Amino acid sequence: MVRLLAEDVVDGARALLGWTLATDGCAARIVETEAYGPEDPGCHAFRGETPRNRAMFGPPGRAYLYFTYGNHWMLNVTALEPGLGAAVLLRAAEPLEGLAIMRSRRAKAARDRDLLSGPGKLAQAFGLDGSRYGLDLFDAASPLRLMPPASPVAEVRVGTRIGLSPGKGDETLWRFADAERLPWVSRPLRELACG
DNA sequence: CCTACGATTCACT
DNA sequence: GTGAATCGTAGGC
Numbered sequence: 001m002v003r004l005l006a007e008d009v010v011d012g013a014r015a016l017l018g019w020t021l022a023t024d025g026c027a028a029r030i031v032e033t034e035a036y037g038p039e040d041p042g043c044h045a046f047r048g049e050t051p052r053n054r055a056m057f058g059p060p061g062r063a064y065l066y067f068t069y070g071n072h073w074m075l076n077v078t079a080l081e082p083g084l085g086a087a088v089l090l091r092a093a094e095p096l097e098g099l100a101i102m103r104s105r106r107a108k109a110a111r112d113r114d115l116l117s118g119p120g121k122l123a124q125a126f127g128l129d130g131s132r133y134g135l136d137l138f139d140a141a142s143p144l145r146l147m148p149p150a151s152p153v154a155e156v157r158v159g160t161r162i163g164l165s166p167g168k169g170d171e172t173l174w175r176f177a178d179a180e181r182l183p184w185v186s187r188p189l190r191e192l193a194c195g
Numbered sequence: 196c197c198t199a200c201g202a203t204t205c206a207c208t
Numbered sequence: 209g210t211g212a213a214t215c216g217t218a219g220g221c
Binding site: 043068069108119163186 | 200201202203204205
Binding site: 196197198199200201203204205206207208 | 209210211212213215216217218219220221
């Protein structure tokens with residue numbers, strides 16, 4: 001049962017590839033995601049609900065943002081029904097609109113491919129922080145929103161998730177990328193997804 | 196209260 | 209490829 005639901009998060013992570021993330025002034029096509037599910041030791045929700053992760057236990061499709069390494073914000077999309085802690089981490093995107101704003105926010109990006117090629121970079125380029133916590137990303141009127149692709153991603157690559165300690169899901173192939181837009185991803189992926 | 200560590204990034208070798 | 213920076217959160221005492 002829970003296993004089945006976890007697979008739904010994984011499907012969700014794959015399905016978010018190709019969607020457009022938009023704010024006022026900036027838009028980008030999602031090229032890399034990771035799934036974090038219930039019963040997943042790598043998931044912040046694994047040890048139960050806390051003030052920090054409460055968004056994951058609420059309705060799906062909301063913004064779960066958290067701060068880590070003393071510097072970086074990460075943007076996730078909550079998943080599954082309320083009560084089950086799960087989310088999809090948005091790891092990388094291809095910039096579409098608002099390049100000048102993104103470059104100004106990320107002065108250290110030497111090339112445009114450095115603007116959104118990592119979860120911390122993506123949040124910085126979009127100007128995201130805790131003030132966006134809990135926003136409904138599937139509401140077209142939301143200041144931070146997701147818009148569906150004109151056509152689904154044709155080919156998906158899979159790989160292990162990044163930054164997890166041994167034994168905490170580091171072997172699980174729950175990282176996904178748009179195989180046709182690999183120049184924009186944060187790090188190389190292992191292989192082609194089957195199915 | 197105190198400590199350990201992290202869903203990372205950047206500078207440097 | 210390697211290591212430091214940096215601080216909020218969570219968990220233990």
